Amino acid sequence: MFKYLNIIESKVVKFLLFGLLGLWMASAPSVAALTTNDIDSLIKQHPYYDSEDSTCTTTGSTAGGSEALSKQAGLDSQWIDLINKDANKYGADPVAMASILYWENRGWPAFGRLVNGSPARGMGPWQFIADTWANFSEYSADQVYDPVPSTDAAARYIKGAGGIAGSKAGFIDQDFSKGLNIPSMATLMKNYNAGGATYRIPGAAQHLQAGRVWYDGNDSDWANRDADKPKIIDDYIVAGTYLYYQISTGQTITYKDTGSYVTEALAKQDQIQGFTSGGSAGTTICSAVCPTGGGVAGNGKAVVIDPGHAGANTPETDSESGIEAVESTNPAERKQMWETAQIIKSSLEKDGYSVTLTKSAEDDPAGLLEKARRANATNAALAVSLHSTGGDFGVPNDHWGVTPQEVGRYRQNWSNDKEKTFDNAQLAQTSQQYANIIAEERNKVGDKTKVAPLDASFTTNRVKAHGDISIVQLFGKIPWVYNEVGQTNFSAEKYAEGITNGIEKALGGSTATNGSSATSSCGAVAGSIVQTALGLAWPEPASDAKPPRNPHVPTDAYAKAVAAAGAPNGGEDCGIFVGIVMRASGADPDYPASFTPEQARYVLNSEKYQVIYRVNSTEELQAGDILILNAGSYVDDQGVYHVGDGAGAAGHTYIFVGQQSGGYNAASASLDSHMPSLGNAETRDSSSQNRGDYLVARLIQ
Amino acid sequence: MKTLRSRIYFLLVVVVVGFLLVFLIVNNRSLSAQINIEVVPSGSSVKLNNKGIREGVSKVKPGEYEVVFSHQGFSTISERVELSKGEKRYIGAALRPTVPTTADWYQKHPDDAKKSEGISSKNFDQSTNLKAKSLPLLKELPYIDRYFRVDYGPGVKSKDPATSTAIYIRASSPENRQMALSWIRQQGFDPVDYEITFKSFDNPFASGD
Numbered sequence: 001m002f003k004y005l006n007i008i009e010s011k012v013v014k015f016l017l018f019g020l021l022g023l024w025m026a027s028a029p030s031v032a033a034l035t036t037n038d039i040d041s042l043i044k045q046h047p048y049y050d051s052e053d054s055t056c057t058t059t060g061s062t063a064g065g066s067e068a069l070s071k072q073a074g075l076d077s078q079w080i081d082l083i084n085k086d087a088n089k090y091g092a093d094p095v096a097m098a099s100i101l102y103w104e105n106r107g108w109p110a111f112g113r114l115v116n117g118s119p120a121r122g123m124g125p126w127q128f129i130a131d132t133w134a135n136f137s138e139y140s141a142d143q144v145y146d147p148v149p150s151t152d153a154a155a156r157y158i159k160g161a162g163g164i165a166g167s168k169a170g171f172i173d174q175d176f177s178k179g180l181n182i183p184s185m186a187t188l189m190k191n192y193n194a195g196g197a198t199y200r201i202p203g204a205a206q207h208l209q210a211g212r213v214w215y216d217g218n219d220s221d222w223a224n225r226d227a228d229k230p231k232i233i234d235d236y237i238v239a240g241t242y243l244y245y246q247i248s249t250g251q252t253i254t255y256k257d258t259g260s261y262v263t264e265a266l267a268k269q270d271q272i273q274g275f276t277s278g279g280s281a282g283t284t285i286c287s288a289v290c291p292t293g294g295g296v297a298g299n300g301k302a303v304v305i306d307p308g309h310a311g312a313n314t315p316e317t318d319s320e321s322g323i324e325a326v327e328s329t330n331p332a333e334r335k336q337m338w339e340t341a342q343i344i345k346s347s348l349e350k351d352g353y354s355v356t357l358t359k360s361a362e363d364d365p366a367g368l369l370e371k372a373r374r375a376n377a378t379n380a381a382l383a384v385s386l387h388s389t390g391g392d393f394g395v396p397n398d399h400w401g402v403t404p405q406e407v408g409r410y411r412q413n414w415s416n417d418k419e420k421t422f423d424n425a426q427l428a429q430t431s432q433q434y435a436n437i438i439a440e441e442r443n444k445v446g447d448k449t450k451v452a453p454l455d456a457s458f459t460t461n462r463v464k465a466h467g468d469i470s471i472v473q474l475f476g477k478i479p480w481v482y483n484e485v486g487q488t489n490f491s492a493e494k495y496a497e498g499i500t501n502g503i504e505k506a507l508g509g510s511t512a513t514n515g516s517s518a519t520s521s522c523g524a525v526a527g528s529i530v531q532t533a534l535g536l537a538w539p540e541p542a543s544d545a546k547p548p549r550n551p552h553v554p555t556d557a558y559a560k561a562v563a564a565a566g567a568p569n570g571g572e573d574c575g576i577f578v579g580i581v582m583r584a585s586g587a588d589p590d591y592p593a594s595f596t597p598e599q600a601r602y603v604l605n606s607e608k609y610q611v612i613y614r615v616n617s618t619e620e621l622q623a624g625d626i627l628i629l630n631a632g633s634y635v636d637d638q639g640v641y642h643v644g645d646g647a648g649a650a651g652h653t654y655i656f657v658g659q660q661s662g663g664y665n666a667a668s669a670s671l672d673s674h675m676p677s678l679g680n681a682e683t684r685d686s687s688s689q690n691r692g693d694y695l696v697a698r699l700i701q
Numbered sequence: 702m703k704t705l706r707s708r709i710y711f712l713l714v715v716v717v718v719g720f721l722l723v724f725l726i727v728n729n730r731s732l733s734a735q736i737n738i739e740v741v742p743s744g745s746s747v748k749l750n751n752k753g754i755r756e757g758v759s760k761v762k763p764g765e766y767e768v769v770f771s772h773q774g775f776s777t778i779s780e781r782v783e784l785s786k787g788e789k790r791y792i793g794a795a796l797r798p799t800v801p802t803t804a805d806w807y808q809k810h811p812d813d814a815k816k817s818e819g820i821s822s823k824n825f826d827q828s829t830n831l832k833a834k835s836l837p838l839l840k841e842l843p844y845i846d847r848y849f850r851v852d853y854g855p856g857v858k859s860k861d862p863a864t865s866t867a868i869y870i871r872a873s874s875p876e877n878r879q880m881a882l883s884w885i886r887q888q889g890f891d892p893v894d895y896e897i898t899f900k901s902f903d904n905p906f907a908s909g910d
Contacts (some may be wrong), residue, residue, distance in 0.1 A: 617853060
């Protein structure tokens with residue numbers, strides 16, 4: 001009887017629910033086809049939309065400088081084709097790949113199977129040791145000697161080690177304490193050799209640890225480290241950097257032996273330093289509607305200029321973190337920077353930029369936290385701080401120059417040890433990208449500088465919180481680049497010119513000389529996959545919602561997007577959700593809007609996507625990645641991966657959005673089960689049926 | 702007499718009905734777990750502890766169950782599940798073609814193909830929810846620090862794929878690994894409760910370049 005009562009009750013409830021849903025749907029206003037701007041507007045009306053958190057992410061990159069390979073006598077055309085193909089597939093830098101190929105073989109190898117080395121010392125043309133080969137390839141152990149599979153793995157490895165198209169060649173005396181992601185050939189060589197783990201300094205039983213200063217190898221006592229000691233110039237790094245420079249510029253490689261080649265490279269250090277190859281540094285995906293002229297977060301034509309120092313020594317304490325900050329007056333520097341800021345502001349405004357200063361007048365007493373708040377409120381694409389310090393104008397310095405935001409940098413109060421660490425990886429990535437461009441432009445106008453960290457020498461006991469990042473950058477929620485320059489023979493005009501050019505190039509403006517610059521592609525992509533997904537989905541699964549909500553009810557933004565798209569089933573479908581996000585964001589207007597096998601076939605056959613068949617952990621995912629269950633894929637007893645044949649029927653799909661507040665990192669819908677909401681990612685079907693891996697489709701356009 | 706007999710009969714009926722009601726209430730309360738079953742191809746056989754059962758929601762007693770899905774020409778899937786009191790568990794299965802005559806089944810039966818997509822989505826939701834509840838550290842991940850990063854992915858120690866998850870720590874030195882473990886403790890979790898895999902960036906030229 002109760003069974004029947006349950007059925008009756010269930011039917012009554014369903015009747016009422018469907019009736020109410022029907023009434024709600026019938027009462028919903030009809031919506032004309034939405035434009036991208038409409039979608040963006042809807043997203044911004046979403047109750048959980050955080051206008052201050054609209055950061056960008058860089059997804060993939062395009063191969064640059066590939067034509068340079070054809071100028072290398074002795075490099076087989078099959079190698080050229082293969083390197084270009086795989087570089088393009090994974091967003092690696094083909095010149096960086098060629099440089100490493102040359103170095104590992106001490107010359108251009110013949111194209112073909114190359115059986116050499118050993119599992120412990122390195123095998124094949126790319127000199128993989130066995131473990132690395134197992135981690136980075138999908139092939140059998142014996143295929144390490146074959147050019148096609150080994151180059152495929154090398155491209156992935158090199159991209160992951162920092163060999164991104166558009167990388168710098170220069171700075172062969174790079175300070176690796178800046179981290180793994182500073183794009184330069186030196187960093188790539190270090191990472192390729194040792195990754196972020198340990199770097200073998202020749203001639204000493206000494207390893208460079210990530211985050212440590214690259215210091216004199218004779219000083220093996222880490223406790224007695226001294227950043228000012230002479231730095232080691234390592235053959236591996238110098239040679240790789242010089243190879244990159246020579247190949248990029250179409251020169252004949254002059255390598256005879258390592259010693260003479262390194263000597264020659266060091267003699268040409270000035271030419272190499274700051275050199276950047278052609279090609280794109282990646283596609284910057286940004287807010288749902290890409291602002292005019294490209295850009296990143298918020299308004300791509302909006303820029304914040306932060307002239308250093310204030311009209312008073314202004315102490316502040318951040319209420320959330322407890323960090324104590326104090327702005328100082330420094331009248332001479334304050335005057336110089338205010339004048340420089342006026343020049344930059346005027347130039348940018350002539351070119352159509354909207355410029356906000358963090359001070360209303362030279363003697364504005366605004367403190368550092370207040371400046372950060374003012375900048376954040378603009379939602380600008382970039383903030384640039386202006387400072388000067390002791391030293392000669394136009395002479396690079398290891399401790400300051402052009403400093404980006406970087407994950408892990410911190411400030412800690414002297415008084416009570418309260419600490420705040422910068423942890424926004426996406427913001428850091430964009431900031432680093434812009435810092436490189438600004439440094440490059442400053443160098444071009446004779447304001448010689450380099451991308452350099454604000455290391456421990458930056459803060460002494462003269463400030464209230466020590467650390468290695470400026471307060472404004474630490475509290476900045478937009479990409480922020482901090483500039484320092486020598487005060488002796490200071491030239492406000494040159495300082496302003498280099499920074500203005502850097503800003504405009506970074507944001508894809510009038511001085512952009514390369515159509516594929518980092519942010520100009522933003523216009524083409526016209527939107528953020530992540531921001532759009534977050535704007536359309538509920539911020540948590542219905543089961544976690546407080547107060548509870550019906551999982552079958554969409555957000556207003558998603559309901560309207562579904563209506564505009566004419567999607568079936570109210571859009572309560574994983575494939576429809578991903579399709580709508582890709583289209584509404586403008587990231588890919590051609591993305592199929594429904595069935596996941598169709599979507600899988602699309603990404604597998606489209607040149608727009610880098611497809612990774614199998615990833616293990618979330619480490620291998622990037623925000624904006626699409627994951628589709630590749631039903632039937634498996635790894636056999638020999639460890640060989642087999643791609644799914646599709647016979648296992650259709651599977652789930654979702655978008656990885658990176659770590660979000662609330663502890664969620666994936667956005668998805670579920671057929672007839674729930675409307676789009678955030679949840680958590682998994683990379684492999686973990687039902688007992690073990691239906692296979694989620695393949696990862698990463699937009700590279 | 703007649704009135705007395707009628708009253709006795711009436712009382713007997715009341716007592717019997719009362720017992721019946723109590724029995725039904727007790728019996729229904731004992732069926733406090735729910736199992737929701739879906740399978741493709743449509744019409745597949747589903748057995749719960751060797752007894753045929755239809756797709757949809759069924760109330761069952763807490764305990765261990767084996768669900769077996771089968772269909773001629775497709776793989777047979779067996780899934781064991783332990784249900785506690787009040788638990789609601791979804792079990793969806795998309796059977797895989799095993800003979801040439803069924804190889805293109807899902808291409809020819811789009812309704813089944815679509816349903817299999819939904820089954821996969823529900824399995825995903827259930828799996829990620831279970832993991833987040835049993836391994837709450839996952840909610841903090843990925844975590845990226847200057848000296849280490851902490852991620853998660855498939856584990857190998859647990860035999861139950863629904864909850865088999867490992868924490869992946871990539872750190873460049875023993876000190877940094879300890880920093881990562883300290884960070885986990887700072888979040889209120891004991892690393893011992895987790896399967897942890899340390900990932901280091903391999904040096905391909907460890908013994909020479």
